Amino acid sequence: MTARALLDSVRQELSTKDEENRTVAAIGAGDAALSTLAALGAEETLIVASDRRSFLLLAARAEEPNAAGFFAWLGQGEGLAIAKLPAFTAATGMDAAAVAEYEPRPGCQAYPSYVAWLALNGDPADVLLALMVNFSAWGGYCATIAGGLRAHYGFDDDACAFFDFFAAPAPEMEAQALAAVDAALAGGATLHRARRYGRLLQSYEASFWNTLPIT
Numbered sequence: 001m002t003a004r005a006l007l008d009s010v011r012q013e014l015s016t017k018d019e020e021n022r023t024v025a026a027i028g029a030g031d032a033a034l035s036t037l038a039a040l041g042a043e044e045t046l047i048v049a050s051d052r053r054s055f056l057l058l059a060a061r062a063e064e065p066n067a068a069g070f071f072a073w074l075g076q077g078e079g080l081a082i083a084k085l086p087a088f089t090a091a092t093g094m095d096a097a098a099v100a101e102y103e104p105r106p107g108c109q110a111y112p113s114y115v116a117w118l119a120l121n122g123d124p125a126d127v128l129l130a131l132m133v134n135f136s137a138w139g140g141y142c143a144t145i146a147g148g149l150r151a152h153y154g155f156d157d158d159a160c161a162f163f164d165f166f167a168a169p170a171p172e173m174e175a176q177a178l179a180a181v182d183a184a185l186a187g188g189a190t191l192h193r194a195r196r197y198g199r200l201l202q203s204y205e206a207s208f209w210n211t212l213p214i215t
Helices: 003-014 022-029 034-061 065-082 085-091 096-101 106-121 124-152 157-167 171-186 193-211
Strands: none
Touching (some): 003 124, 022 034, 022 193, 034 085, 034 106, 085 096, 085 157, 106 193
């Protein structure tokens, strides 16, 4: 099986239904409260910082060059993304002090906690495949949110930049990920844990969104 066929198969198996994510739908329709957006920004501030460190650890652990490059790319991307969050949190009414004092919700922080576990314990190739599946959902969520912020909340481009960043296609990143998976398969890896990792990532992703208060 090729990397593309395997990725498509796991994506189809673990795909989520739009109705499972009440928060993104509410933001896209303009039905979420401003406090929902504020909580989203504060939670993401913690998540992005954690994920950046996790991805850089995976880059250091990965022996295959494409896998190492993929995780390094992710770490760099998180570094770029976190610089875009203050404009969003400010638009929701939170200054830096309010973000720093925010108390995170366990259901929101389960996702980065599991990513950190994967960074320490997961086989990099399996983790890479699982993340690619999860990123498909995340990118779509960000596109919906960016559209809703502009249409219903009057947020400008700076305030939407964090979500625009993740909504944008990244064909070079996917090509490198596929090369890494092909290399793993050629080396005899079964990548059987990728489905488990992906299933849990998708569940923790859903927990994040459905823990946020809508009103």
